[in-house]
Amino acid sequence: MAKSIMIQGTMSNVGKSLITAGLCRIFKQDGYKTAPFKSQNMALNSFITREGLEMGRAQVMQAEAAGVEPSVRMNPILLKPTSDTGSQVIVNGKVYGTMCAREYFAYKKQLMPEVMAAYRELEEAYEIIVIEGAGSPAEINLKQEDIVNMGMAKAAKAPVLLVGDIDRGGVFAQLAGTISLFTDEEKSYVKGTVINKFRGDRSILEPGVKMIEEITGIPVAGVAPYMQVDVEEEDSLTERFSSRKEGGPIHIAVVKLPRISNFTDFAVLEYMEEVTLSYVSAAEQLGEADMIILPGTKNTMGDLKWLRQSGMEGAILRAAERGCVIFGICGGYQMLGELLSDPEQVEEGGDLRGLGLLPMETVFVQEKTRTRVTGTFGKLTGALAGLTGMELEGYEIHMGRTKSSVSPAEEGTDGIMAYLCMQSDTDSVRKPDGCNRENVYGTYVHGVFDGEGISSALVKILAERKGISLEVAGQINRFQYKEQQYDLLADTLRRHLDMNKIYEILERGI
Numbered sequence: 486m487a488k489s490i491m492i493q494g495t496m497s498n499v500g501k502s503l504i505t506a507g508l509c510r511i512f513k514q515d516g517y518k519t520a521p522f523k524s525q526n527m528a529l530n531s532f533i534t535r536e537g538l539e540m541g542r543a544q545v546m547q548a549e550a551a552g553v554e555p556s557v558r559m560n561p562i563l564l565k566p567t568s569d570t571g572s573q574v575i576v577n578g579k580v581y582g583t584m585c586a587r588e589y590f591a592y593k594k595q596l597m598p599e600v601m602a603a604y605r606e607l608e609e610a611y612e613i614i615v616i617e618g619a620g621s622p623a624e625i626n627l628k629q630e631d632i633v634n635m636g637m638a639k640a641a642k643a644p645v646l647l648v649g650d651i652d653r654g655g656v657f658a659q660l661a662g663t664i665s666l667f668t669d670e671e672k673s674y675v676k677g678t679v680i681n682k683f684r685g686d687r688s689i690l691e692p693g694v695k696m697i698e699e700i701t702g703i704p705v706a707g708v709a710p711y712m713q714v715d716v717e718e719e720d721s722l723t724e725r726f727s728s729r730k731e732g733g734p735i736h737i738a739v740v741k742l743p744r745i746s747n748f749t750d751f752a753v754l755e756y757m758e759e760v761t762l763s764y765v766s767a768a769e770q771l772g773e774a775d776m777i778i779l780p781g782t783k784n785t786m787g788d789l790k791w792l793r794q795s796g797m798e799g800a801i802l803r804a805a806e807r808g809c810v811i812f813g814i815c816g817g818y819q820m821l822g823e824l825l826s827d828p829e830q831v832e833e834g835g836d837l838r839g840l841g842l843l844p845m846e847t848v849f850v851q852e853k854t855r856t857r858v859t860g861t862f863g864k865l866t867g868a869l870a871g872l873t874g875m876e877l878e879g880y881e882i883h884m885g886r887t888k889s890s891v892s893p894a895e896e897g898t899d900g901i902m903a904y905l906c907m908q909s910d911t912d913s914v915r916k917p918d919g920c921n922r923e924n925v926y927g928t929y930v931h932g933v934f935d936g937e938g939i940s941s942a943l944v945k946i947l948a949e950r951k952g953i954s955l956e957v958a959g960q961i962n963r964f965q966y967k968e969q970q971y972d973l974l975a976d977t978l979r980r981h982l983d984m985n986k987i988y989e990i991l992e993r994g995i
Contacts, residue, residue, distance in 0.1 A: 489991075490614075490615055490616070491645045492505045492508070492646050493647050493648065497619075499659075500650065501619075504978070505547050507974045510974060510975035511984065513551050514975060520558075521550075522544070523544055524632055525600075526544065526564070527564040527566065527572065528541045528564075529747070531563060536578070538578025538855065539882060540556075540560040542717055542718075542749065543617070544617075550974070550975075557578035567583060567784050570586050571585045578855075593630060596632070597632050600632060616637060619634065622634035639674070645674045646676070646679055646987070648681050657696070664703065679705070679706055679982065682709070682710070683710050706982060707982030714973050714974045732758050732762070734951070734953055734955075735760050735775050735953075737761070737778065738765045738770070738774035739763070740779050743782075744787065745781070746781040751778065753935050757944060759948070768796040771800050778817065779811070779814070781814055781817060781931065782817070786833045788820075805925060810924050811924065813843075814933060818843075818929060819839070819885055820840055822843050823845065824839055824847070825837045825838075829849065850885070856880065857879075857880045859877070860876070862903050863921070866922070867921065879931050879935065887929070901917045944957050
């Protein structure tokens with residue numbers, strides 16, 4: 486049976502996911518078969534496994550760091566917010582239903598058998614499991630029904646490392662305050678603390694480290710620096726939304742929808758030195774963008790209304806009139822059509838006019854499409870015609886069915902975005918996907934820019950339209966880049982965490 490260690494945090498965004506990933510990498514480097522685990526995750530940036538099941542992106546990143554195939558067993562419950570008070574509940578990779586916060590809070594304990602079944606399967610298959618908590622474990626109004634922090638630690642009998650964020654200030658109060666709200670039993674699970682995101686002279690911090698050990702009676706297992714590592718993130722707390730990636734002369738603007746999802750679709754463009762990529766939430770920020778991307782969203786109709794109310798719709802339509810490349814992915818693709826209908830109340834119900842830039846309509850249905858795909862770009866018209874025939878790969882995850890007025894009678898028909906092979910365990914089905922009219926493009930495929938040579942070709946096309954001659958450096962090998970970043974993360978943590986202490990904690994358990 487696997488040994489386990491759990492990473493909890495004093496609050497959200499203290500770096501639990503990164504510390505978990507780093508430990509997964511260290512244990513892998515040290516020769517242990519390691520898996521990440523998070524019983525319940527809340528995120529809009531999800532992933533589709535080879536089996537066509539949906540899980541949180543953070544556990545995918547951690548599985549990559551551990552060098553193992555992502556599995557829904559690593560994240561048996563995924564909550565995808567559909568509004569400020571409700572979420573779609575996904576259990577073992579499949580939609581379980583949509584619940585308001587109070588309804589889910591009352592119900593979640595009934596999902597604990599599913600959580601433990603997934604965990605037990607990992608226990609039998611791996612040597613070490615690194616468990617991640619969520620938010621703060623000291624929310625006294627939530628502790629009784631907890632299944633993701635101390636509730637999970639007790640169920641798994643996992644020793645806990647408690648992480649605090651010094652960058653936000655008050656790290657000693659965070660750690661001491663959190664521990665003071667634990668019961669004696671819960672305190673017995675905390676075997677070490679970690680001060681994360683430290684900048685400056687470590688010697689100045691030392692008196693505080695000694696004092697917090699005296700106050701809590703728990704050893705500090707390390708002081709980790711503010712790490713500049715580039716790994717995929719999964720939610721709206723990501724810093725990339727608040728900063729503009731300054732790069733080259735090609736400006737690509739991604740509309741930051743209120744419920745934006747799967748923004749890892751654009752990571753390959755962020756890596757390119759020829760591209761300045763920005764996430765924009767106001768019409769005036771679009772400027773003279775060379776390409777505007779409407780990304781995926783968990784609430785297409787709600788975010789389309791925001792697009793309209795914020796003035797962003799008008800700005801996008803004006804950009805389309807001047808010939809700007811407009812590209813929609815998943816929910817963004819649905820918005821580009823003429824009509825969205827929701828007869829089954831999957832989102833907000835009723836009908837809603839789309840932007841009218843593509844000749845198609847979408848009807849929302851209860852059954853979610855979840856599949857990995859490969860394929861080729863169709864016979865594209867407009868600015869991106871040069872992508873015609875290039876091979877692509879990615880995944881689909883949506884609850885809409887879109888019908889285009891473009892006839893897909895044969896490959897090569899103008900207006901079909903791509904021809905895809907829908908992959909499953911039992912069958913492979915060839916089908917058309919997406920729509921293209923002039924310089925407007927839409928597809929359901931997440932990861933559409935990741936295929937070999939696609940982002941380089943895209944940037945060259947945009948440069949030529951701008952009258953710029955660019956020697957594009959070439960598309961980064963994302964696998965190699967990720968591996969470098971995971972190794973950098975592990976090397977940094979090895980230098981700043983007491984790994985002997987952590988191995989001792991792992992060995993002793995509870």
